[in-house]
Amino acid sequence: MHTHVIETERLILRPLSLDDAEAEFVWLSDPIVNRYMPYNLYTDVADVVKWLETAINAEKELHFGFVRKEDGLLIGAGSIGPHDHQDGSWEFGYNLRRDAWNQGYATEATKAMINLARREYGVRVFVASHATNNPASGRVMEKCGLHFDHDGKYSRFDGSETFQAKFWKMVVED
Numbered sequence: 542m543h544t545h546v547i548e549t550e551r552l553i554l555r556p557l558s559l560d561d562a563e564a565e566f567v568w569l570s571d572p573i574v575n576r577y578m579p580y581n582l583y584t585d586v587a588d589v590v591k592w593l594e595t596a597i598n599a600e601k602e603l604h605f606g607f608v609r610k611e612d613g614l615l616i617g618a619g620s621i622g623p624h625d626h627q628d629g630s631w632e633f634g635y636n637l638r639r640d641a642w643n644q645g646y647a648t649e650a651t652k653a654m655i656n657l658a659r660r661e662y663g664v665r666v667f668v669a670s671h672a673t674n675n676p677a678s679g680r681v682m683e684k685c686g687l688h689f690d691h692d693g694k695y696s697r698f699d700g701s702e703t704f705q706a707k708f709w710k711m712v713v714e715d
Contacts, residue, residue, distance in 0.1 A: 554605040564615040568638040577672035616641040621654040630666035673705040687711040
């Protein structure tokens, strides 16, 4: 479990807690929000609690709740952590409630997570991916400094669906 708290212009990124279950359920149970996510739609808050327990106790990944300063609402969550590649890359991801889309929050939060990984952990290579049919997520990656790397595929964790995908990468030069 990490204790990092990051403040941006409009957000506070903080460690997740079990108290976030109801707020997270808002977007984790929304079929439109989760159309291209690797996990299946959540149908019960108890399952969100189980996931939060895993995220809170993660040893490598840093999981954050995205709290909007203006009203204190948890509007999304994201994580960043070591990827499986031998290049030392870290991968990030994010998800926001639908009424927080298209307002720059994902970009703002992702830039903050990348900056933390660079500053505190010396990370120089970042990777991310999105479903080809979800170009808005690709725009977030581009705004955060990543460049298109290659096309590929990813599947839901349970293998129930496979998505065509775009994979992005950024190598930070000193």
